Amino acid sequence: MESTKYTQPVALSKKQVDRKWWEIGDFFRRNSLWMLMYCTGCCAIELPPAMTSAYDMERLGMGPMATPRQADVLLVTGYLSLKTLRRLIYTYEQMSEPKYVVGFGSCTINGGIYHDSHAVINQLDQYIPVDSYVAGCMPNTEAVMNGFVDLIELIKNKKANGWKNYHTNNAWYKKNQIDALGEVRIKDEFHQ
Amino acid sequence: MELSIEIFILATLAFGLMAYVIGRLHKQLGSIMTILGSLTIFGGIAYLGFTGGLTGETAYLTFTQFEISEFGLFFAIIVSFVFAMVSFFNPFFIKQYKYPALYSMLFMFSLAGAIGVFFSSNLLYLFFFFEFVVWTSLFLIPMGRSKKAASWYYGFSAAGSFMLLFAILMIYNANNGSFHISGIGSVTGTTQIIVFIFMSGAAFTKLGAFPLHIWLPKVLTNAPDPVSAVFSGGLEKLGAFVALLAIVNMGGIGFIIPSIDMYFGQMIIATLGALTIVFGTLMAIRQDDAKKLLAYSSMSNGGYILVGFSMLTSQGVAGGLYHIVAHAIASTAAFLAIAAVARVAGTTKMKELGGIIHKMPVTYMVYLIAIISMAGIPPMGGFISKWMIFQAVIDKGMIFIAIATVFGSIGSFLYVFRPLAALFLGQELPQFKKTVKEAPFFMLLPMIILSLLSVYTGVLPGVIIDFINKIFVDMQLNYNIVMNGFAIEGYTSGIEGVGPSLLNPLLIACVFGVGVFVAFLIFIVLKKSKKIDLMDTYTAGNFVYTEEHLHYSVDFYAPLERLYEKYIHIMKNFYKSLANKVREFGAFMKYFFFTNKPEITVFWIVALMVFLLWGDVL
Amino acid sequence: MSAILLIAVPLLAAFISILVKKVSPYLLLLVSLFALVYPFFMDMSDVIIGGFDSPIGINLVVNKFALTSLIAVNGLFFLVVAVNIAQYKKLSSILLVALAGLNGLLLTGDLFNLFVFIEISGIAAYLITTTNKKPLQTFNYLVAGTVGSSLYLLGLIILYNMSGTLNMADMATFVEGNGMYTLFPFLLMFIGLGVEAKLLPFNSWVKGILGHSNNLSGAMIASVYATAIALVFGKLLAGVFQIEGTLALIIALVLGITILAGEAMAYASTKAREILLYSSIAQAGIVILLFTVGLGAWATFFAIANGVSKFILFGVVNRLTEEVGSDEMDQLKGSFVNNKLIGVSFTVAALSILGLPLFFGFVVKMNSLIGFFEPDFVSNLPGGNFIFPIIILVASVIEGVYFVKLLTKLWYKDSDVKVNFTPLFKYVVVVLAVALIVFGLFQGEVEELVASLINPGGVFIWN
Amino acid sequence: MIEILMNIGFGLGVATFGFVLQTAMGGINRKIAARLQKRRGPKWYQEFIDIFKLLSKRATSHGWIFDFGVIMALGGIIGTAMFMPITSSIVAFEGYDNFFIFVYLIAVGMLGMAMSASGSGNPLASIGVMRALTTMLAYEVPFMVVVMTIIKLTGTSSLTGIAVAQQTGDFNWFMIALPLGFIVAVMSLMGMLGKKPFETYIAPAEIASGPMVEYGGKQLGMLFIMHEITIFIEVSLFVHLFLGGAETIIMFLIKYFIVYAVLNLVSNVLGRFKIDQVVTFFFKWPLFFAVVQAMIAIHLGWVI
Known part of the structure; x- marks a missing residue:
């Protein structure tokens, strides 16, 4: 039988307090995933059904957002040319932390049908950390929804740490990015 | 201690002369004299005025008479205060002027004239000082950007002051050859209407009210920066003074319109005041020059004063008077802030400026407080006056006037925000990153004082309300504003069981403070945010490296402006074509009478003779 | 001391100056200074010329108005002369005549005498304006001025015919009694003086003269003459005609x-x-x-x-x-x-x-x-x-x-x-x-x- | 002193109540809208989650004015909400619930937000602010005319005073007494709340959510709180002015819900105006109706 005697509660260390707060935060974060849709590829076509009455992603607390500052999840929907990669990285770096990335379709995994194109990158993971992939070419809407649920699970289990990896392995990512993009000579496309 | 007001006027003139003499030797020293002078005058008048030590005896200027009235004191304190505050800017701007010594002298002279206007009990000499102000301030204007503004100013001012003169002469005629100021109230019948029309005309020109407003934006834009502040905060108030004499002192003019319980004359003034508000607002919204924008805002605020006065109720008149104080403080502060920017940046065009806040945060705060007051937002002075004017307008049930006042009030929000966004905020343009730095202490000092006063008048209105009540007693008006503790008890209820609605500015300020405190707490306990560069902003993935491309300041309200841009030049064109008509008439006469042929003369002589012989003369 | 000196002295000096050209500028200065100072010491009394009493003879009226006008006009005249004489030495005699004419205008109490002085001062003025070196304009001025003074004379003749007097005071009483009939002659006189006084349709000469004026003629015509003529006009309007x-x-x-x-x-x-x-x-x-x-x-x-x-x-x-x-x-x-x-x-x-x-x-x-x-x-x-x-x-x-x-x-x-x-x-x-x-x-x-x-x-x- | 502190505490309570109420109401209405579109919709407390999530994130800041503006915005709105009566007897500062305080004090919040947005250096934010202010100029004028009519009729500008005047039977509810004015007020309220068709200044696809373009994390969270309280203030104003206020808190909740839900439903079936269409719209019919209503009520005295 447990003692009913009053015991002084053990003072939590700062780390523990932070952890508790983090867990609370994680609850909110996984129930309110605001997306930034980087719709350059064909997989973007799967998003409208996911959003509307058929699958209704709003019930997961997800919704589209206008700018990277406001968003939590970056959806990369399909193939990514080198030209857009620059912008993707720029956008990803503008998002406020914690931030997650979901890659759509085979293009973000291995290049998909564009795997041998000189203008397209093959593995998104080389350039920015991806937390969850939705495979398929193209993936059907259930798969997309499943991908989101996976992401929610990952956050719950504290495994969606891509954004932390981006900090810790920043040098590696940067190197890959620069290798892919080459030296950028243009300062500004329209107003040189 | 007792001092006569003429001592102050003479002292101001003496300071002006000293400023001139010293200014000839050393520019800055001369302008420092203006600081000393106007501070002395302000201090003296304010101190003696409040302690009752001011007398109107004349020992030297025996040709005129002075009387110390509460409303004269009210205006004199405000205007001399504005002069004193602006004078701090003189030493920093004096180098830009063509005639620095003259500038210092005329600056003081116009103050002397203004004081003379407020205390003269002899209407003729009231006019004397009125005109004196006109020509002394006239020569300050061309030291700024444009020389043309001066002739616009003179044209309108002269028209205004001659209207005043005509009214004064009518009063003189009606009062059996007496020029005493009390005669304004005692004219009757048609004379009263004529006097009212002409005096209001004078007030309108000085106040820059529609339709006699054209000079105001021109002058305020092109005059030297400190002079603009003086005009907007100080000299424009001469118009308010005349308006007070004409609209309030003369009482109701014409017949009463029954459904709103308004006199016809006052109704006209209120309508014109409302138009002033609307025109001023619409024009201010579309300006690109910050000074011009503030100029139109001055115009629109003048309209509030007119509307307030013309209501002829306690709240209306008190609101008008309060607005004079609030606007004098706020617009002086705003103009000074812009002047401080212009001094370092060299321009007041908003499309050429941006991100000044990062180098001039104090100036920014001064401007912010000033515009909060101008937009009539608590807890600043402008809120209280606008509230009273609103209440008065509603009380009368005047819908169209109400529309104008609301429109002006919301509109002011639009235009005052414009410099804030385009000039102070936004991207920090590279050309200002090095050159611009915060104004020196002696420029900040008056601006900060003005800001504090803006807050003070908005939080603790008691002192000014008391003063206004004293004015009511002094002018033998049956008005009164009741203070209930710190609250203004404005609107007495007509329905039983419902208490009157109170306005407690102190409470509002406190509650606002509490709100900000709570918000600050929320802000501070949360995770610290990452500081990033201004250029690191959302561009939909585009790479933009030029600040100008990320700075939105040209045609700020373009969609709104498009709706009325066809109609903006109506009044200006009217006056321009009037001037053209005069010119055409002159050219016509020249053509007909001034050829090089004596035959023409002979012809006219003969023609006139024939005409006379043919007619019924002989 | 007699007011006649104000007219006589300049005229005399004018004759002398023709004889001795060298001293003429100094003479002019001296005389005009005299004309400026003299009014301060003048008696306030009418001066009768030629021994006839006032309604019949010519008289000079010396009163406050005349004195004020004299001081002002002569003062301005002196200043104009003093400033410009070095440049226009040749005009000395003419200026002296002008001075005499102007003083006469302001002093005389006789309407015909007034005409004489108008002519004297007018001729002097035409000559002064020749310094503009615009002969045509001067000619125009001459024509206009002459027409004007003739009209004045015409009006005066009619009046004289009706009233039988040329004396201003006398005329004033006559006009008061016969307001209706004096209209036409008055109008002629008004127009005649109006030419000199620059009133509108009769003033086309002004542009030619003042528009091309020089230091002397500009100040002389616009300032001295204008003041004098205006005051004379005033004298007639206020004193003679209602x-x-x-x-x-x-x-x-x-x-x-x-x-x-x-x-x-x-x-x-x-x-x-x-x-x-x-x-x-x-x-x-x-x-x-x-x-x-x-x-x-x-x-x-x-x-x-x-x-x-x-x-x-x-x-x-x-x-x-x-x-x-x-x-x-x-x-x-x-x-x-x-x-x-x-x-x-x-x-x-x-x-x-x-x-x-x-x-x-x-x-x-x-x-x-x-x-x-x-x-x-x-x-x-x-x-x-x-x-x-x-x-x-x-x-x-x-x-x-x-x-x-x-x-x-x-x-x-x-x-x-x-x-x-x-x-x-x-x-x-x-x-x-x-x-x-x-x-x-x-x-x-x-x-x-x-x-x-x-x-x-x-x-x-x-x- | 103690009394004032109590009042202030009370006021903060009102603000918190407003926040909770409107946030819940927002969630419920998202649910309703979802049901309308044959979706399940989010949880009713979704808005709370969103806000707390934002507060928990690490934000970016563009300098002190960016943060200062946000604090000023939220502070101003909290301050305004503290004056808001909930029922005729539940008022934090009795006698001081002057209508003009709400109109003008709310502006401090707006100004703070506008300032902060412009301070971010993003042109889209400035465009959004420009549109917001222009819209404000449009809807505020007809609304104020209608309110002025009410103030003129009841003889008080106190919000509880107006509500009581309707409850005691001096006037019908003003939605009945001033039918034209009521229609105008509804339109204005939609403008105030930034509901379609007047949500021009947010326009996510066009100018990337306008003023909010640079916000994320706690600043955005605070602006969301501010937004919720603003809506609370505006809808409550409407309830007190036109629906006879509320005797009890239950009545208040019901009326509040109805107003908000109806507006929400209406806005869900509409598209979006262009900004100059917003201005011309408001200055055409609503202003006209407002003036006609004022004329009828004040000059002719025809109040139902």
Whole structure:
């Protein structure tokens, strides 16, 4: 039988307090995933059904957002040319932390049908950390929804740490990015 | 201690002369004299005025008479205060002027004239000082950007002051050859209407009210920066003074319109005041020059004063008077802030400026407080006056006037925000990153004082309300504003069981403070945010490296402006074509009478003779 | 001491100066100084010439009005001469004749005698304007002036035929009794004098003369002659003829149009001299208007104030024009930047004309206007007491605009115009400007002075 | 002193109540809208989650004015909400619930937000602010005319005073007494709340959510709180002015819900105006109706 005697509660260390707060935060974060849709590829076509009455992603607390500052999840929907990669990285770096990335379709995994194109990158993971992939070419809407649920699970289990990896392995990512993009000579496309 | 007001006027003139003499030797020293002078005058008048030590005896200027009235004191304190505050800017701007010594002298002279206007009990000499102000301030204007503004100013001012003169002469005629100021109230019948029309005309020109407003934006834009502040905060108030004499002192003019319980004359003034508000607002919204924008805002605020006065109720008149104080403080502060920017940046065009806040945060705060007051937002002075004017307008049930006042009030929000966004905020343009730095202490000092006063008048209105009540007693008006503790008890209820609605500015300020405190707490306990560069902003993935491309300041309200841009030049064109008509008439006469042929003369002589012989003369 | 000396001495000096050319300039200076000083010591009595009593013989009227006018006109004359004589030595005798003529105009109490002096001073004026080197314009002036004086003479003949007198005082009583019949001759005389006094449709000569004037002729015609003629006009209007009814309407119309058109024309001009000359047309209109409505006392001073101001304005502008070579406003811009003292005086004169406070012009204009509004003042012109003040005020607004334009151009533009003014000219101009300020400041004293021109009945009189 | 502190505490309570109420209401209405579109919709407390999530994130800041503006915005709105009566007897500062305080004090919040948005250096934010202010100019004028009519009729500008005047039977509910004015007020309220068709200044696809473009994390969270309280203030104003206020808190909740839900439903079936269409729209019919209503009520005295 447990003692009913009053015991002084053990003072939590700062780390523990932070952890508790983090867990609370994680609850909110996984129930309110605001997306930034980087719709350059064909997989973007799967998003409208996911959003509307058929699958209704709003019930997961997800919704589209206008700018990277406001968003939590970056959806990369399909193939990514080198030209857009620059912008993707720029956008990803503008998002406020914690931030997650979901890659759509085979293009973000291995290049998909564009795997041998000189203008397209093959593995998104080389350039920015991806937390969850939705495979398929193209993936059907259930798969997309499943991908989101996976992401929610990952956050719950504290495994969606891509954004932390981006900090810790920043040098590696940067190197890959620069290798892919080459030296950028243009300062500004329209107003040189 | 007792001092006569003429001592102050003479002292101001003496300071002006000293400023001139010293200014000839050393520019800055001369302008420092203006600081000393106007501070002395302000201090003296304010101190003696409040302690009752001011007398109107004349020992030297025996040709005129002075009387110390509460409303004269009210205006004199405000205007001399504005002069004193602006004078701090003189030493920093004096180098830009063509005639620095003259500038210092005329600056003081116009103050002397203004004081003379407020205390003269002899209407003729009231006019004397009125005109004196006109020509002394006239020569300050061309030291700024444009020389043309001066002739616009003179044209309108002269028209205004001659209207005043005509009214004064009518009063003189009606009062059996007496020029005493009390005669304004005692004219009757048609004379009263004529006097009212002409005096209001004078007030309108000085106040820059529609339709006699054209000079105001021109002058305020092109005059030297400190002079603009003086005009907007100080000299424009001469118009308010005349308006007070004409609209309030003369009482109701014409017949009463029954459904709103308004006199016809006052109704006209209120309508014109409302138009002033609307025109001023619409024009201010579309300006690109910050000074011009503030100029139109001055115009629109003048309209509030007119509307307030013309209501002829306690709240209306008190609101008008309060607005004079609030606007004098706020617009002086705003103009000074812009002047401080212009001094370092060299321009007041908003499309050429941006991100000044990062180098001039104090100036920014001064401007912010000033515009909060101008937009009539608590807890600043402008809120209280606008509230009273609103209440008065509603009380009368005047819908169209109400529309104008609301429109002006919301509109002011639009235009005052414009410099804030385009000039102070936004991207920090590279050309200002090095050159611009915060104004020196002696420029900040008056601006900060003005800001504090803006807050003070908005939080603790008691002192000014008391003063206004004293004015009511002094002018033998049956008005009164009741203070209930710190609250203004404005609107007495007509329905039983419902208490009157109170306005407690102190409470509002406190509650606002509490709100900000709570918000600050929320802000501070949360995770610290990452500081990033201004250029690191959302561009939909585009790479933009030029600040100008990320700075939105040209045609700020373009969609709104498009709706009325066809109609903006109506009044200006009217006056321009009037001037053209005069010119055409002159050219016509020249053509007909001034050829090089004596035959023409002979012809006219003969023609006139024939005409006379043919007619019924002989 | 007799007032006749004021006419006789200059005439005598004129003859002498023809004989001894070398001393003539000094003689001129001396005589004009004498003419300036002498009135201060004159007795206030009528002078009868030729031994006949006044209705029959010619008399000179010496009264306060005459004295004031003499001092003002002779003073201005002296200054004009003193400043310019070095340049125009040859004109000495003519100027002496002019002086005699002007003094005669102001003194005489006889209408025919007045005609004689008009002719004398007129001829002198034509000769003075020859220095403009614009013979055609001078010729025009000559023609217009001659027509004018002939009309005056014609009117006078008719009057003489009716009344049998030429004496002003006598005529006044006659006119009072026969108002109706004197209209036509009066009108002829009005037109005749109107030519000289620059009233509107009869003044086409002004542009030719003043528009091309030089240092001497500009100041002489616009300042000295204008003042003298205005005062003479005033003498007739206030002392001899009473105007009312239809005639008043016509005169009022002429004067009103003169004032407004003068200002409008000045507004439409871009040349500095033209602006000034048209402005002086308007000013002349105002002065005569004041005389017409019976505000003669202030009108006298109005004329004087205007004369002083115009002396400065024309003097300065003509000198500037001489140096710059053009009187276009745009060419003259910035002229005062390097000539501050002259500039200040010019500004004072201009502001005085505008009637701005601190300056003489304010006192004069204000009191003239107050005159209209005195409770017991009854206007003899149609439109009552209000129309004319409004016309004057409207005119003042227009006037203000172009003067301010002129002033800002001259002061505030950058330029390297450097004009040398002789020290004497500078001195004179500054003294006059100071005088304008002093008279503007001591308003009480001015008012007393003016009051002395008004008899106890409150009506301005000339005798 | 104690009393004032109590009042302030009370006021903060009102603000918190407003926040909770409107946030819940927002969630419920998202649910309703979802049901309308045959979706399940989010949880009713979704808005709370969103806000707390934002507060928990690490934000970016563009300098002190960026943060200062946000604090000023939220502070101003909290301050305004503290004056808001909930029922006729539940008022934090009795007698001081002047209508103009709400109109003007709310403006402090707006100004703070506008300032902060412009301070971010993003042109889209400035455009959004420009549109917001322009819209404000449009809807505020007809609304104020209607309110002025009410103030003129009841003789008080106190919000509880107006509500009581309707409850005691001096007037019908103003939605009945001033039918034209009511229609105008509804339109204005939609403008105030930034509901379609007047949500021009947010326009996510066009100008990337306008003023909010640079916000993320706690600043955005605070602006969301501010937004919720603003809506609370505006809808409550409407309830007190036109629906006779509320005697009890239950009545208040019901009326509040109905107003908000109806507006939400209406806005869900509409598209979006362009900004100049917003202005011309408001200055055409609503202003006209407002003036006609004022004329009828004040000058003719025809109040139902």
